[in-house]
Each structure stands twice: as C-alpha cells, then as structure tokens.
Amino acid sequence: MTSSLPTIRIGHLYPELMNLYGDRGNILALVQRCQWRGIPVTVTDISIGDTLDPNTVDLLFMGGGQDAQQHLVCDDLIHTKADALHKAAEAKTPILGVCGGYQLFGHTFDPIGGERIPGIGLLDCHTVGGEQRLIGNVVIERANKQTLVGFENHSGQTFLGDNARPLGQVITGHGNNGQSGDEGAVSGTVYGTYLHGALLPKNPAFADELLTLALHHAANGDTDLTLPPLCDKTEYAAHQRAQQLPA
Amino acid sequence: MAKLAARLIKWFKLGSGSTVPGRVALAIRPTLLSEWFADQCPKNVIAITGTNGKTTTAGLLAAMLEAHGLTVVHNTLGANMRNGIASALVMATGKMGKLKNIDAMVLEVDEASLRHVAKELPIRDVVVTNLFRDQLDRYGELDTTAQFIAEGVAECDPEGARYCNIQDDTIRGMMTTLAAQQPKSRFMGLAMGDNGQADIHPDDIPAPEKPLPTLLQTVPCRFEQPAWERPIRPLKLNGQTVPVAQLYVTNSEPDRTLGRLSHPSLVQPSNITIPLAGKFNGCNALAALAVALDWGVPLQTALAAMDNYAGVFGRSETLTVQGKTVKVFLIKNPVGATEVFRTVAADPTAHVLLGLNDNDADGRDVSWIWDAAFEWLVDIPAFTCTGKRAADLAVRLKYAGVGADSIAVVEDVEGGLTSALVSMPPDGTLYVLPSYTALLRLQQVWAK
Numbered sequence: 001m002t003s004s005l006p007t008i009r010i011g012h013l014y015p016e017l018m019n020l021y022g023d024r025g026n027i028l029a030l031v032q033r034c035q036w037r038g039i040p041v042t043v044t045d046i047s048i049g050d051t052l053d054p055n056t057v058d059l060l061f062m063g064g065g066q067d068a069q070q071h072l073v074c075d076d077l078i079h080t081k082a083d084a085l086h087k088a089a090e091a092k093t094p095i096l097g098v099c100g101g102y103q104l105f106g107h108t109f110d111p112i113g114g115e116r117i118p119g120i121g122l123l124d125c126h127t128v129g130g131e132q133r134l135i136g137n138v139v140i141e142r143a144n145k146q147t148l149v150g151f152e153n154h155s156g157q158t159f160l161g162d163n164a165r166p167l168g169q170v171i172t173g174h175g176n177n178g179q180s181g182d183e184g185a186v187s188g189t190v191y192g193t194y195l196h197g198a199l200l201p202k203n204p205a206f207a208d209e210l211l212t213l214a215l216h217h218a219a220n221g222d223t224d225l226t227l228p229p230l231c232d233k234t235e236y237a238a239h240q241r242a243q244q245l246p247a
Numbered sequence: 248m249a250k251l252a253a254r255l256i257k258w259f260k261l262g263s264g265s266t267v268p269g270r271v272a273l274a275i276r277p278t279l280l281s282e283w284f285a286d287q288c289p290k291n292v293i294a295i296t297g298t299n300g301k302t303t304t305a306g307l308l309a310a311m312l313e314a315h316g317l318t319v320v321h322n323t324l325g326a327n328m329r330n331g332i333a334s335a336l337v338m339a340t341g342k343m344g345k346l347k348n349i350d351a352m353v354l355e356v357d358e359a360s361l362r363h364v365a366k367e368l369p370i371r372d373v374v375v376t377n378l379f380r381d382q383l384d385r386y387g388e389l390d391t392t393a394q395f396i397a398e399g400v401a402e403c404d405p406e407g408a409r410y411c412n413i414q415d416d417t418i419r420g421m422m423t424t425l426a427a428q429q430p431k432s433r434f435m436g437l438a439m440g441d442n443g444q445a446d447i448h449p450d451d452i453p454a455p456e457k458p459l460p461t462l463l464q465t466v467p468c469r470f471e472q473p474a475w476e477r478p479i480r481p482l483k484l485n486g487q488t489v490p491v492a493q494l495y496v497t498n499s500e501p502d503r504t505l506g507r508l509s510h511p512s513l514v515q516p517s518n519i520t521i522p523l524a525g526k527f528n529g530c531n532a533l534a535a536l537a538v539a540l541d542w543g544v545p546l547q548t549a550l551a552a553m554d555n556y557a558g559v560f561g562r563s564e565t566l567t568v569q570g571k572t573v574k575v576f577l578i579k580n581p582v583g584a585t586e587v588f589r590t591v592a593a594d595p596t597a598h599v600l601l602g603l604n605d606n607d608a609d610g611r612d613v614s615w616i617w618d619a620a621f622e623w624l625v626d627i628p629a630f631t632c633t634g635k636r637a638a639d640l641a642v643r644l645k646y647a648g649v650g651a652d653s654i655a656v657v658e659d660v661e662g663g664l665t666s667a668l669v670s671m672p673p674d675g676t677l678y679v680l681p682s683y684t685a686l687l688r689l690q691q692v693w694a695k
Contacts, residue, residue: 016469022614024618025616025617028466028647031462198617201642241636241638245605
C-alpha cells in the first residue's frame with residue numbers, strides 16, 4: 001500500500017548559512033519519518049543564487065543563522081526566492097521557518113543599532129531587536145491542545161499582525177516577545193517559530209502535520225491520503241521529559 | 248594587604264575542590280590576582296584558549312615543561328574561569344602566601360574570561376586552538392566568542408608570542424586584527440594535514456577511513472570542517488609570512504596518531520607518535536609541542552613527556568572499571584563529538600555510554616547533538632543513555648538509524664554506568680562519552 005504514496009520532495013533553504021541550532025535535526029526527522037513509512041523522499045539544497053521552482057518541492061524548511069549570515073540571505077531571499085515562496089504558499093506547500101528563518105518570513109526585522117532587514121511578508125508579523133536575549137526551554141500549547149517543546153535563543157522580539165495566528169500559547173519560556181504570551185506564527189500552510197532543539201524530532205505530531213500537507217501537495221491535492229502510523233515512544237518520552245524542564 | 252592575603256591564602260589552601268579556594272579568596276579580596284599575584288608571576292606565562300582542546304593542550308604543555316625540569320603552575324581539572332585560575336595560584340603558594348619559585352605558568356583560560364584575566368595577570372603568550380560553535384546559549388554567537396578572545400589577547404603582553412590555528416578562518420581574521428594592534432608580537436601558525444603548499448611532501452598516504460554512513464550522505468552535517476581538514480594557506484601579517492608549526496598526519500589509528508612534525512626550530516621534519524586517541528588530539532599535541540620547542544624544551548624530552556601523559560581529567564583516558572575496559576572522551580560540541588564518534592566507530596569491540604546534562608557548565612541548549620554526526624555510531628551493538636537529557640540522546644540515536652531495541656535510557660549516571668558495564672561482554676570496550684558535568688559525576692562514581 002505504501003508503495004503507492006508519492007515521493008515527498010523537501011527543499012532546504014540556505015542549509016550552509018542558516019543552520020545555527022541543530023536545524024539539521026528537523027530535516028533528519030522529516031527524512032526518517034518518510035523512510036520508516038516507505039515513502040520515497042528527497043532533499044534538495046536551495047541556496048544563494050539558486051532558483052526556486054515552487055512546482056518541484058512539497059515542503060520547504062529554513063533554519064536560523066548568525067546576524068551576518070542573515071543579511072546575506074535576506075538579499076537573495078527577496079530577489080530570487082520571494083515570488084516562488086508566495087506561490088508555494090498559495091499552492092498549500094508546507095513551509096517552516098525557525099528562528100532567523102521565521103524572522104525573515106515576516107515583514108521586517110529592525111535589529112538594535114543596525115539597519116532594517118526586510119523580510120518577504122510570508123507571515124504577517126514584524127520583529128524588533130530587544131535589549132536582552134530570550135534564552136531557555138520553551139513549552140507551548142496549540143489551539144488543538146497539542147504541546148510543542150523546544151529551546152529558544154533570540155534577541156529579536158516578534159509581533160503578529162491581524163493576518164497571522166500564533167502557533168501556540170506559552171506555558172514555559174518567553175515566546176515571540178516575552179510579553180504577549182504567544183509563540184510563533186501560522187498563516188495557511190506557512191509556519192514560523194523560535195523553537196529549536198531540534199523542533200521536529202521531539203514533536204512528532206507536528207512533524208507529521210507538515211508531512212501530511214507535503215503528501216497532499218505531492219499527490220496534487222489529494223487530501224484523502226494519510227500517513228501510515230509510527231511508534232513514537234522514544235520521542236514522547238523525551239517530549240514529556242522536556243515539559244518538566246525549567247525555563 | 249600582603250599579610251591579609253597571605254593569611255587568606257593559607258586558610259583557603261585547606262579547602263579542596265577546583266574552584267572553591269579561588270572563589271572564596273576572590274570574594275574576600277577581589278583584587279587578589281592583580282595586587283598580590285601579578286608581581287610574583289614568572290616571565291613565561293601562557294594562556295591557552297579556544298573552544299576545543301584547551302585542557303589537553305595545557306596539560307601536555309605543562310607535562311613537557313615539567314619534564315624539562317621547570318616548576319610549573321597549571322590550572323588542572325578544567326577550572327578555567329577567574330575562580331579556577333585564582334585557585335591554581337592559591338594552591339601553588341608557600342609560606343606567607345607567596346608563589347614558590349615558579350618558572351612558568353600554563354593557564355587554560357575560558358574564551359570569555361581571557362579579557363578579564365589578562366587585565367589582572369601578566370600573560371605574555373597565547374595559544375588559540377580552535378573556534379567551533381560551543382555553548383551558544385552562553386556567549387550568543389561564534390562571532391561574539393571570537394570578539395571576546397580578540398579583546399583578551401589585546402590585553403596580553405604586546406611583545407608576546409601568539410600561537411594560532413591558521414586553518415580556522417575566524418582565527419586568521421583575528422590574527423590580522425591583532426597584528427595591526429600589536430605589531431611587536433610574534434605570530435606562529437599551527438596547522439595539521441597537507442595540501443601541497445606546505446613544506447613537507449610525504450610519500451605515504453593516510454589510511455582509508457570508514458565510508459560515510461548513508462544517512463550522512465542524504466542529510467549531511469554542515470558544521471565547520473575540523474580545522475585539519477581545511478586547506479593550509481600561508482598567512483602574511485605586517486608584510487611577513489607567518490612561520491608555521493605543522494603536523495603532517497601519516498597514519499591515524501584509534502589509539503594514536505603518527506605524523507611528521509615541522510617547526511621553525513627543527514632543522515628538518517621529525518617523525519613523531521602522538522599516543523592519544525583521536526585525530527583531534529593531534530592538534531592539541533601540535534600546539535603544546537610548538538610552544539615547548541620555542542621555550543627550549545628538546546623535542547625528545549617533549550615527546551617522552553607526552554608518552555607519560557595519562558590523559559588530563561578524563562578527557563581522553565583509558566580506565567578499568569569493574570574489571571572492564573573503559574575509554575572516556577568528553578563530548579561538548581558537534582565538531583569534537585563527531586571526531587570522537589569516528590574514533591569509536593573504528594573499534595569493533597565498542598559499546599557506548601552517552602551522558603548528557605544541561606547544567607550551565609554543559610550548555611543549557613542541547614540542540615547541538617543534532618549537528619553532531621551520531622550516524623557514525625550506527626553499527627555499535629548497544630547504547631546506554633544517561634544524564635538529565637538521556638531521553639534526548641535516545642531520540643538522537645533513533646534518528647541516526649539506531650534500532651530502539653539497542654538503546655537503554657537510565658537517567659541516573661551511576662545507574663547508567665552500571666547498566667552499561669553489566670550488559671557488555673567481558674572483551675568489550677565501553678566508550679563513555681559524557682558532557683562536562685556528566686563526566687564530573689562519573690568520576691565521583693568510579694573514584695568510590
């Protein structure tokens with residue numbers, strides 16, 4: 001039965017520049033969770049100067065980087081990828097940005113004492129530099145009561161506009177800006193979050209939410225397809241342990 | 248002041264533990280380093296900093312100097328912040344709290360602490376080993392760490408020597424800045440490997456390594472290459488080519504590294520054996536040898552000292568615990584851990600105990616484990632995961648392709664060690680790979 005499932009094509013944006021906090025774990029989680037199910041999977045690196053054809057990817061991921069790399073990436077993102085990313089979002093391709101990726105998916109990022117970094121407006125949010133880095137363990141709860149666990153480390157404080165929902169509400173940690181109580185942003189199939197750790201290995205239900213969307217995209221919009229189940233005992237043991245960690 | 252300091256010092260020498268005497272003494276007399284110890288320091292004071300290899304490099308250098316008959320003060324036990332350094336000095340005092348005829352000081356100094364310590368103590372020479380992403384939650388970003396080190400070196404004797412890894416681009420950049428700031432300092436590059444531009448042209452070819460695990464081909468690790476795999480490019484500072492001490496590795500075995508050493512003080516390259524496990528220790532040995540040769544230690548004396556060196560503080564040492572062979576390697580960041588994994592994977596008798604804590608000294612953010620290539624370990628028959636973040640290790644191994652049946656999770660470190668030893672056959676080798684505070688706990692356990 002599984003052999004009838006189409007290949008999931010993952011696009012990894014700027015893997016050599018935006019890979020600060022174990023973001024490789026997110027790709028590893030997506031790849032392994034396909035392979036364990038017998039779903040063919042490919043990973044393509046999409047970097048500076050590469051063109052992005054939205055029809056050739058079923059899932060896009062972008063991690064975080066240091067400030068210097070972020071400047072480099074933002075230029076390329078705006079000039080060679082922004083249109084394709086907006087088209088991908090319209091085609092319901094799941095797109096996940098973590099930390100720096102999340103910030104660049106918003107409208108703007110104004111670092112303290114630095115020049116404004118323009119984003120690509122994939123998510124209705126903007127970020128301003130904060131005096132203090134927000135660092136520590138995070139637990140959030142989503143609208144469907146699903147919890148996500150991770151670690152945050154960001155000086156930027158992100159504020160959502162009317163057209164983005166938060167990914168979840170903060171139970172432990174700082175979240176988007178340390179004040180609003182929300183964490184991350186969602187708009188259609190575009191997700192942004194400050195949670196690394198890496199995020200997906202310890203939050204397998206969220207990984208599968210993205211993979212399900214990717215599967216539907218790969219099957220040209222056939223939303224009847226479902227992912228075969230996996231045993232996630234190891235993952236949930238770590239997930240539960242992470243919920244007990246202090247901020 | 249002198250009397251008070253002397254009394255304080257006598258008093259706190261009674262204390263034990265690696266940072267306690269320093270911490271208490273500094274709390275009572277915050278200016279202890281600059282006002283009491285600074286004037287008593289010998290001329291030969293060297294700071295060893297960088298993200299990897301500080302403890303081993305400092306330990307090797309101290310052993311080489313001691314073998315040459317020098318009296319050396321050295322902060323052992325990896326206590327490398329201000330308190331730890333103050334403790335080492337306090338413990339080296341005699342009557343009246345004065346340092347006893349010291350010839351040299353070899354100080355392992357934390358990357359961010361150098362800029363403070365160098366203001367208080369007359370540090371002449373500096374070694375910068377490596378700059379890898381390490382404990383990012385503590386210092387923010389790699390560039391910040393580099394900035395801290397540069398600020399620290401700028402506080403050291405402007406006419407001192409700087410031994411720096413020239414295969415690391417960040418360090419090269421730092422050297423250029425420092426050379427402009429302190430034109431009278433003497434620079435020496437450290438380099439391992441060979442790309443044809445170096446002085447040595449060997450005929451032997453390094454032994455083939457294990458092929459890259461499949462998963463690493465699909466999802467490559469993108470951290471910085473280990474420095475010694477990067478090209479060696481000559482570096483000019485203030486119009487002069489920087490002399491280089493270089494180790495050309497001819498053979499890398501699990502327990503030792505063979506290679507040829509070149510150094511400005513040697514007439515011709517010398518074949519040497521580095522009796523330490525893991526290729527990364529070649530870098531540490533090279534740094535220690537470069538300084539020791541400069542300070543007049545004969546090569547044969549330095550090599551003999553290295554042979555006697557039994558591993559500093561368990562960072563790479565072999566022990567017998569409950570009748571079984573145990574090898575210990577500290578793991579704390581992706582590059583170092585990956586090199587350790589490659590070493591472990593080459594041993595067919597290997598079983599593995601991984602220990603991960605998230606205390607401040609370990610780094611509270613454990614996400615680096617996803618950047619380390621655990622995929623090298625996929626053929627190891629049994630794993631035990633221990634420490635506060637044991638469950639994270641289990642997930643990491645699972646996603647590296649290790650079957651869930653091969654992974655035991657025992658959060659308590661003592662229980663984890665026992666479980667790993669009991670389940671291992673008598674002829675097995677247990678590789679114990681802990682983070683910093685997990686190592687401290689393990690040492691308490693096997694000291695019992």
